[in-house]
Amino acid sequence: MRKLSVWRVIKSGWQGFIRNYWLSTATVAVMVLALFMLGCLALFNVMTQAVVANLEGRVDVSVYFNQDTEEAKVLGVRQELVALSEVKSVDYVSQDEALKRFSERHKDNAVLMQSLQELDQNPLQPSLNIKANYASQYETIANYLNDERFKGMIDRVNYKQNKDLIERLTSLTGNIQTAGIVISLVLGLIAALVSFNTIRLTMYTWRDEISVMRLVGASNWFVRGPFVVEGVIYGVVSGVMALLLMYPMLYFVSPKITNFLPGVDLMYFYQANFWEFFFLLVAVGLLLGGTSSLIAIRRYLKD
């Protein structure tokens, strides 16, 4: 009996969706736009994260040690730094390695190379190149290295020279991320409200039928069920359509974004995460459609 009722409710919802195709088309169109926007917002956030990661990857802080510092001590400091939670990686550049890199970089500068050869010993210092997880963490790392016990061996930390750049980068990446979240929230809210209102209007056209159903002896559940099923169908169909609509959009837009921001390939991201997108859009559509119907129909059941 219960199984029969559930089947009837689903069938009735599906019939409502198919038979009132103009109303369904209009509702689905609005929801497709809303969900499409949601998909674009997800991609936009991926893009901002990629940009932030890219910018942060370009910054590091180098610690230069006095020339007479033993290699073991430098490696000891490296060991300590690696243990810090703020530190992402630490590269050790020995004196010989530094010289090799220097010679490589300036091999076309004959004057410089000649003066280097005239020196008795390697003039370069061993160093550690430190990368932090976030740009904002460089200050903490620099302060850590200012400790008394490092005084004898560390010649200088180039944080001060880079400080301006790092601070600007920290505030820039912070702003990009905050803006991304705020824009997503605002547009997401607008999308949800527009969808909710569209479904509410759809339900409004059914208010007379709802009262008839109740008079014929339908329980509230039997009245509500088909409309919720219809709302869920709106959501699922819209989610799938929005997902498919993103493909041609990315086909044209993605290469242009890659030109502008090398390393950001949205099409690849979309294809690699197709099922995640599918579940995101369909689940949001389903929830939005179902709950909107449920809320919208409540007032007609109360009268």
Added chain:
Amino acid sequence: MIVFQNVSKIYDGCTALDKVNFTIRPKEFVSLAGPSGAGKSTIFKLLIGEEQPSRGKVFLDKQNIHLIRENELHHLRRKMGMVFQDFRLLSDRTVYENVAFAMEVAGSSNKEIVQDVPQILELVGLPDKLSAFPSQLSGGEKQRVAIARALIHRPSVILADEPTGNLDLLNTWDIVRLLLKINELGTTIVLATHDREVINNLSKRVVTLDKGRIIRDEENGRYIL
């Protein structure tokens, strides 16, 4: 089977029913007569539990209707069949589906539905309109579908609120004859109407209302104001 005990209904200071008392016995055919605003529709609203009386009690089969919880009201409504002046069919469903709907909500099996719906549509004279939508029917045909829907779950009483109000003379008599036939088959009928001619030709019990009060209640009555 239906008892109104000293029932009053006041809407925002305006009295729609004033100390109304009457009893309707099983298998009776009762006309509620009176001009618009006399309180006929209010009586129906109280009977289906859509409104609460301000004072007094309403019983159906010894059950006080207004003690039934909101979410249990549909059980009460399945004991009655409602017919309205404006038909109130579900516009996106066919004739067959409109009638079947009343059985579906009551949990009838598919087998029962397939068996009963064509039979009842034959009874009301619409055996060939099963797959038509309400918009494709005339007023008289729509009202027959509404009556079929009201009858399908074999209610003990049919409440007809101005069922002929939107119909021409010919269709009016068709519907009245149909209601009489249903009454002969054993269903109680309560017919609310302000159509003097219909009431005077029925020769059945007439309860006349005016300004919310019962001013006359007589067997083989006539509509006199």
